[in-house]
Amino acid sequence: MKxxxxxxxxxxxxxxxxxxxxxxxxxxxxxxxxxxxxQNDSSEQPYKVTYQVINPSGLxxxxxxxxxxxxxxxxxxxxxxxxxxxxxxxxxxxxxHITSHLSLIxxxxxxxxxxxxxxxxxxxxxxxxxxxxxxxxxxxGTAEKLLGVIEPxxxxxxxxxxxxxxxxxxxxxxxxxxxxxxxxxxxxxxGKDLSLPGISINKPSQNGEEAGNLESxxxxxxxxxxxxxxxxxxxxxxxxxxxxxxxxxxTSKVKxxxxxxxxxxxxxxxxxxxxxKSKIKTKIRHGQPVIxxxxxxxxxxxxxxxRKDLSNPKxxxxxxxxxxxELQKEVTKAITIAQKEKSDIFGFGDSLSxxxxxxxxxxKQNWENLFSSAKISMNVNVSIxxxxxxxxxxxxx
Amino acid sequence: xxxxxxxxxxxxxxxxxxxxxPLYDDVNKNIERLLNELGNSSxxxxxxxxxxxxxxxxxxxxxxxxxxxxxxxxxxxxxPLIQWLKESNQVVTVKEIEEQISQILTVSQLTIKENWxxxxxxxxxxDTVILLNGSSKIFIGNTKKLQSRAVTEPTxxxxxRGPKDSFTENLRTNTSLIRARIQDSNLxxxxxxxxxxxxxxxxxxxxxxxxxxxxVEEIKERLKEIKVDxxxxxxxxxxxxxxxxxxIFPLLLNTERPDAVVGNLLEGRIAIIVxxxxxxxxxxxxxxxxxxSPEDYYQxxxxxxxxxxxxxxxxxxxxxxxxxxxxxxxxxxxxxxxTLMVSLMAQRExxxxxxxxEIVVMELAFEMLREAGIRMxxxxxxxxxxxxxxxxxxxxxxxxxxxxxxxxxxxxxxISNFTLPSTSIVNAARGFRFIxxxxxxxxxxxxxxxxxxxxxxxxxxxxxFGIPYFSPFAPFDFKEQKDTLVRFSLPSLLKxxxxx
Numbered sequence: 001m002k003x004x005x006x007x008x009x010x011x012x013x014x015x016x017x018x019x020x021x022x023x024x025x026x027x028x029x030x031x032x033x034x035x036x037x038x039q040n041d042s043s044e045q046p047y048k049v050t051y052q053v054i055n056p057s058g059l060x061x062x063x064x065x066x067x068x069x070x071x072x073x074x075x076x077x078x079x080x081x082x083x084x085x086x087x088x089x090x091x092x093x094x095x096x097h098i099t100s101h102l103s104l105i106x107x108x109x110x111x112x113x114x115x116x117x118x119x120x121x122x123x124x125x126x127x128x129x130x131x132x133x134x135x136x137x138x139x140x141g142t143a144e145k146l147l148g149v150i151e152p153x154x155x156x157x158x159x160x161x162x163x164x165x166x167x168x169x170x171x172x173x174x175x176x177x178x179x180x181x182x183x184x185x186x187x188x189x190x191g192k193d194l195s196l197p198g199i200s201i202n203k204p205s206q207n208g209e210e211a212g213n214l215e216s217x218x219x220x221x222x223x224x225x226x227x228x229x230x231x232x233x234x235x236x237x238x239x240x241x242x243x244x245x246x247x248x249x250x251t252s253k254v255k256x257x258x259x260x261x262x263x264x265x266x267x268x269x270x271x272x273x274x275x276x277k278s279k280i281k282t283k284i285r286h287g288q289p290v291i292x293x294x295x296x297x298x299x300x301x302x303x304x305x306x307r308k309d310l311s312n313p314k315x316x317x318x319x320x321x322x323x324x325x326e327l328q329k330e331v332t333k334a335i336t337i338a339q340k341e342k343s344d345i346f347g348f349g350d351s352l353s354x355x356x357x358x359x360x361x362x363x364k365q366n367w368e369n370l371f372s373s374a375k376i377s378m379n380v381n382v383s384i385x386x387x388x389x390x391x392x393x394x395x396x397x
Numbered sequence: 398x399x400x401x402x403x404x405x406x407x408x409x410x411x412x413x414x415x416x417x418x419p420l421y422d423d424v425n426k427n428i429e430r431l432l433n434e435l436g437n438s439s440x441x442x443x444x445x446x447x448x449x450x451x452x453x454x455x456x457x458x459x460x461x462x463x464x465x466x467x468x469x470x471x472x473x474x475x476x477p478l479i480q481w482l483k484e485s486n487q488v489v490t491v492k493e494i495e496e497q498i499s500q501i502l503t504v505s506q507l508t509i510k511e512n513w514x515x516x517x518x519x520x521x522x523x524d525t526v527i528l529l530n531g532s533s534k535i536f537i538g539n540t541k542k543l544q545s546r547a548v549t550e551p552t553x554x555x556x557x558r559g560p561k562d563s564f565t566e567n568l569r570t571n572t573s574l575i576r577a578r579i580q581d582s583n584l585x586x587x588x589x590x591x592x593x594x595x596x597x598x599x600x601x602x603x604x605x606x607x608x609x610x611x612x613v614e615e616i617k618e619r620l621k622e623i624k625v626d627x628x629x630x631x632x633x634x635x636x637x638x639x640x641x642x643x644x645i646f647p648l649l650l651n652t653e654r655p656d657a658v659v660g661n662l663l664e665g666r667i668a669i670i671v672x673x674x675x676x677x678x679x680x681x682x683x684x685x686x687x688x689x690s691p692e693d694y695y696q697x698x699x700x701x702x703x704x705x706x707x708x709x710x711x712x713x714x715x716x717x718x719x720x721x722x723x724x725x726x727x728x729x730x731x732x733x734x735x736t737l738m739v740s741l742m743a744q745r746e747x748x749x750x751x752x753x754x755e756i757v758v759m760e761l762a763f764e765m766l767r768e769a770g771i772r773m774x775x776x777x778x779x780x781x782x783x784x785x786x787x788x789x790x791x792x793x794x795x796x797x798x799x800x801x802x803x804x805x806x807x808x809x810x811x812i813s814n815f816t817l818p819s820t821s822i823v824n825a826a827r828g829f830r831f832i833x834x835x836x837x838x839x840x841x842x843x844x845x846x847x848x849x850x851x852x853x854x855x856x857x858x859x860x861x862f863g864i865p866y867f868s869p870f871a872p873f874d875f876k877e878q879k880d881t882l883v884r885f886s887l888p889s890l891l892k893x894x895x896x897x
Contacts, residue, residue: 024730101731
């Protein structure tokens with residue numbers, strides 16, 4: 001009996017000694033879900049950081065009513081380093097803020113053009129935030145402005161940026177979400193350069209940041225616009241639409257897209273892809289690297305405006321050839337642009353380091369120049385699987 | 398003004414110890430003495446019959462009204478007795494009467510005793526005693542009959558498919574239900590009486606050769622050591638004979654179903670039947686048994702496996718749901734996914750109480766509702782249950798006392814209680830739930846982990862009659878895994894027991 005009493009006493013004392021340790025109610029914390037980093041003009045405080053914090057009372061009233069409050073609130077502070085910015089934000093944020101739910105980082109274009117590389121150390125080193133969050137570049141504007149746009153579709157702007165970008169990746173394939181740890185590994189790697197998706201505001205309007213935007217049928221919205229190419233951690237060029245997509249095709253990051261090709265003099269057809277696989281190889285011929293891309297595309301004809309007999313396999317073979325030519329042209333163009341910028345965003349250097357480590361070891365310092373003068377070779381293979389629910393187009397009489 | 402005495406002075410009672418004295422010769426005196434000892438109890442009924450030819454040939458038939466079967470007394474005792482008295486017109490000695498009485502009485506069991514103690518206990522258990530004038534011998538005929546329930550459906554452990562009879566309060570009925578299912582000569586039934594005032598009959602049934610002899614002996618020893626006034630329910634026995642007296646976990650299984658008892662007997666366990674309660678104890682019992690329902694064997698083995706895993710899951714859910722919720726929203730917010738976080742924050746914004754107060758209040762409210770539900774009169778039951786659900790659920794959330802998430806979590810942990818077939822293990826889960834909630838409020842998930850460690854250490858150290866409580870998980874027995882978490886099909890499970 002005495003041992004039980006003793007154990008009970010020890011348990012009671014332990015509880016009193018530890019107290020309530022990290023006990024924090026949900027309505028005592030401010031949850032930061034998005035971070036935007038811009039360049040500040042002062043040299044004392046080079047960073048202007050915007051934090052997007054959840055406003056719970058705005059949520060409980062219903063985000064579509066737009067009555068008492070909006071679901072998020074943005075707070076902007078300037079500081080010398082990112083961690084200092086986080087601490088400085090406490091002068092404006094009303095509750096103890098935590099970064100464990102941080103799910104987005106947006107970097108302003110100006111800052112990306114000057115230098116991006118030192119931004120991610122705080123994230124990697126910190127204990128609370130995760131590094132599996134996507135990073136975007138705010139195109140033609142500041143991250144502050146971008147994070148202020150509330151769309152009626154998704155609850156928070158952060159969510160709308162992420163889901164728009166995922167949708168673009170799945171359906172059109174011009175960008176792909178890059179996560180912070182991937183950014184760090186690409187900055188560090190000598191064989192691959194960084195490329196990041198860009199976000200801008202579609203239909204910028206005065207009240208894009210207000211509840212009025214939620215009640216309009218054509219509101220200001222987030223738009224995925226282009227792919228940013230980096231070199232040595234600095235943004236050098238933007239690629240749009242088909243060029244951006246070609247880059248994604250070559251690096252096998254496209255889940256599905258629609259390829260348009262001319263099927264006759266004045267007609268276009270559309271091939272919706274069902275599966276894309278690509279392999280990049282860097283071969284060494286006569287001491288010079290040759291960058292080789294293998295591209296395999298499977299797709300269906302989903303739209304056509306030429307009157308061709310699509311039930312004939314020979315015709316399909318011709319169309320396949322057309323698509324292959326188109327693809328070859330586009331991808332070669334994209335690789336040439338990257339070569340001009342001396343930025344190996346595809347990872348040809350990486351593949352060379354795996355296949356021919358000795359050559360890589362000797363020449364990796366000079367890879368920029370070697371890459372920009374390398375010969376391009378490609379092997380494109382397209383197979384049309386079916387033509388949709390119809391074989392021949394209807395004839396107009 | 399009249400003063401009212403709260404307690405009257407108790408009258409001095411004269412107590413004469415009669416039990417050591419033998420019976421009187423005179424029938425009247427014996428009966429007078431009996432009535433005296435029983436305090437002139439109004440249900441003692443007796444009849445004195447005498448021979449029409451001889452005044453000294455007298456017999457008295459004594460029984461307790463209600464405990465003894467009137468029909469048997471009338472047909473098998475009174476009729477032959479009076480018949481014989483009418484026909485015997487010769488002068489006979491007391492010795493001859495004694496010999497003849499045992500011939501004429503047509504009861505199935507007739508014993509002849511000589512002392513007062515036997516007389517008293519015979520009358521008190523419902524037998525009929527025949528006294529003879531001039532003789533010190535008494536004749537005890539077995540006329541026990543107790544008004545008891547008919548065999549109906551079990552109230553607590555019902556099944557969809559399977560036998561639907563249950564034990565009753567009568568020991569003899571219960572043993573007969575078991576005997577009807579096991580018609581083997583190796584089935585043993587040992588009896589004893591426990592309780593100095595109630596003299597409750599206890600039956601111990603086991604299959605000779607299947608059951609471990611040492612455990613049988615151990616049980617009998619422990620039963621003999623019980624010294625109480627009365628045994629009202631099998632729980633009295635359970636708390637006295639279990640191995641560890643301070644644990645909340647049940648160490649003996651109790652069941653109302655004969656088929657469950659028979660299944661356990663066939664596996665080599667021992668059943669303890671107590672007069673006065675339909676709940677039969679089964680010893681020894683291990684942890685995984687409380688998750689087995691007899692219906693597991695009456696349905697398809699895949700479904701039964703799924704349901705068994707579900708039951709284990711519900712046991713842990715009912716212990717941990719509230720505690721883990723509390724730990725996540727107060728200490729480990731980083732573990733909550735983003736969309737859930739957003740919705741939880743919206744809900745908690747309007748609630749004035751800290752999370753721990755909310756959860757403890759809701760849990761207590763549910764326990765109160767449960768207790769009230771047991772005792773509610775059937776007439777107002779449905780009305781109050783609707784009101785209770787509405788008040789606790791809807792109105793509390795809308796008034797802003799509790800958040801909707803807490804109502805759901807408490808409801809989940811309460812409902813998962815009811816999936817378990819045995820109430821005794823469910824009570825253990827309920828007890829630990831509150832401790833876990835308090836600890837998680839202090840030190841979050843780390844505290845839950847520590848408490849879980851304590852609970853597991855405790856369970857693993859328990860033994861039920863020498864058998865480790867957590868087997869077949871803890872001393873891992875590979876062959877026994879066929880019937881714990883999942884149930885393999887019956888052909889691979891059942892084997893014919895050779896008599897060891």
